[in-house]
Amino acid sequence: MASEEPVADVREGGTWTPRQRRKNDVVYALVRASLAVALLLPRRALRLVCRALAFVAYLVLPRARRVVAARLEAGLGARRPRVRDVFVTVAEMLADTLDLLRPGERAGARLSLDPASRRVFEEALAEGRGVVFVAAHLGPWERMAALLVEEGFPVATVARESYDPRFTELYERLRRPRGVRSLYRGRRGVALSIARELAEGRAVGFLVDIPARVPSITRRLCGADVLVPVGPARIALARRAAVVVGTCAPPAPASSNPRSSYPVVEISRIPLDDLGPDPCAEDVLVTRITEELERRIAAWPEAWLGGFVPPRPPAALRGALDPH
Template sequence: MTAPLGKRLRREIRVRGLLLGWPLLRVVPLGLGAALGWLAWYLVPRQRRLAREHLRIAFPEEDEAERDRIGRASFANLGRAAVETARAQRLDIRTTVDLDPPGEALLREAHAEGKGVVVATAHIGAWELFARRVAALGIPCGTVAKEAHDPRITALLERSREQGGVRVFWRGAPLSAREILRFLRDEGGIFGILIDQDTRVAGHFVPFFGRPAFTPRAAGDLAAHLGAPLLFACAHRVASGVHRMVVRRIEVARTGDRDRDSFLLTAAATKAIEEEVRKRPDEWVWMHPRWRTQAVDISGKK
C-alpha cells in the first residue's frame, strides 16, 4: 500500500536532509554536535518525556534535576556520536579508541578457540567506532543491522561500516542467517550484535534496571548453537574524541539446552550492559522505549 503523499514528501525531505548533511557532519566540531544534541532535548518533547520516564525507573533515588541533567547529557552524547560516526573514516581508530592489552588478549583468546566470537553490545558512547577498532586487529569483523526505510540510507550506512572493515549482514535478507553462521564457523569472525533495544525480533524477557525487558536473543542463540564464546564490549568516552574499550567475557554454566543457555547468556550480557550504563548513564539512549513490550504482548513479537 502506497503511503499518503504528505508522508512520502516528509520522508523524502528527511532522507535528502540526511544525505546532504552527512558530509557536513564530517567537518563540524564535536562540540557543535553535542550542542545540537543538547538542543534536541528541548525540541523533541516525546523523546524527552520517554527519557524522563526511563530515568525515573532506573534512578528513583535521584532527584528530578539530576535525572534531567543525565537526560540532556545523553542527548548531547548522541550529537557527538553522530559527528564521530560521520568522520570515522578520517580518524586514526587505534588512537581514537583505546583497547588495552587485557581487552585485546580477551578478544584474541576467544578468537583462537576457533568457533567464532559473538559480541553483545549496546548503544553506549560511540558504538559505531568500537567495531572499527576490533576490525583493526586484523580479525574478520561483522555486525547485523536492519535496512533503513530508504535504500539510499541503507547504502550510506553499509558504505560507512565497510570502509572501516566491518561487514554488514542485513536482518531478514535472503540467506543472511546462513551467511552469519558461515562467517562465524568457517571464517572465525567476530560478530557484534546490539541487544539493548526492544525491537521486533525474537527475544527473552530479562532483568534490566529491576524490570523485565524484552531483549534480542540472537547473540545468546548464536553462542549457544555454535558453542562459541560470548563477550560483552562497549567504548566509553574518556576525553573529547577519545574512547576506551571495555571487554569482558560472559561466563555462565551452559546446560546443553540451547534455549535455556540462550536465556542465561542474554541475561548475563544484559546485566553487563546495566553495570556499564550505571557507570556512565549520560552515554546511553534513555529516549528509547526500552520497556515497551510487556509479557502479555510477546505473541506480537516476531
C-alpha cells in the same frame, strides 16, 4: 475522520505511495545536504554544532526528556546524571560517528582497546568456534566496530536495513571502507552467513539493548522491563561459540596522557561451560548478557542511546515477539 495512510515497508516487499515517496525524498535530500555541510566543518566546529542541536532538542522535545528522566530514575535513582547531559553526550557521539566519514580519520585516534580486553577477545577467537560479540548502543559503538577491524580482528555485524534503501547505502559508506561487514536481518541467506562467519572462526556482533522485531524475551534492564533478543544466545549455544560482551567505557580520570580523555573498549567473557542442552540454558544466557550490559550502562548512562526508548513496547508487539 479519514483514516491515517498506512506506512509501507519496502523491507517487507511493500511499495511507497506517491505521497510517501515525496516525503522520503525530502528527508533523504535534507540528510545528504546536512552531511555534506557537516563534513566541511572542522572537527571542533562539528562537535559544537551537534552540542547546540542537543540543547535545542532538549528544549523542544518534552516527551523525550520525560522518557530519559524515567529511565534514569528507574535504573539509577539518586545516582542519575542530568537529563540535559544525556542529550549533549549522545550528540557528541553523533559528531564522533560523522568524523568516521572523513577519509583520513583513524578509528583508533579517539578510542582505544583495553589490553586485558584484547587478551579476552584473542583467546575467544583462538578457540576456533567463532565469537558471538554482544554490544549496546553505548558510547561510540560505530567507532568500536571500526577499531576492532583496524586492530586486525575479523568482525561482522548484524544490522537492520533502513526503511529507505538509500540510507542503508549511507550506513555502508560509514562501515564498508573500514572493513566492517554488515549482515542484514531480513535478507535471504543471512542465517547461513552468520553460521559461516562463526564456522570460520570469526566474530559476529549483535546490538541487543534496544527492542527489535525479532524473537525476544522480557528481562530487567536499567530498572525497566525490556525485550532482549534471544538470537545471539540461541546461536551461541547451538554452535558452542564463545560469547563476549563488548562496549565502550567512559574516559579515564584526567591525567598527563592525552589519550586518557577518550573512551576505551572493554570486552569480557560470558561463561557457557555450565550450560548444557537444558531448555532453560537460553534463558540463563540471556540473563547473564543482560546483567553485564546493565553494569556497563550504569557506568556511563549519559552515553546510552537506549535511554531515549520507552521501556515497554506496545502490548501487541510484546506479545508477537516474546515466545514465553
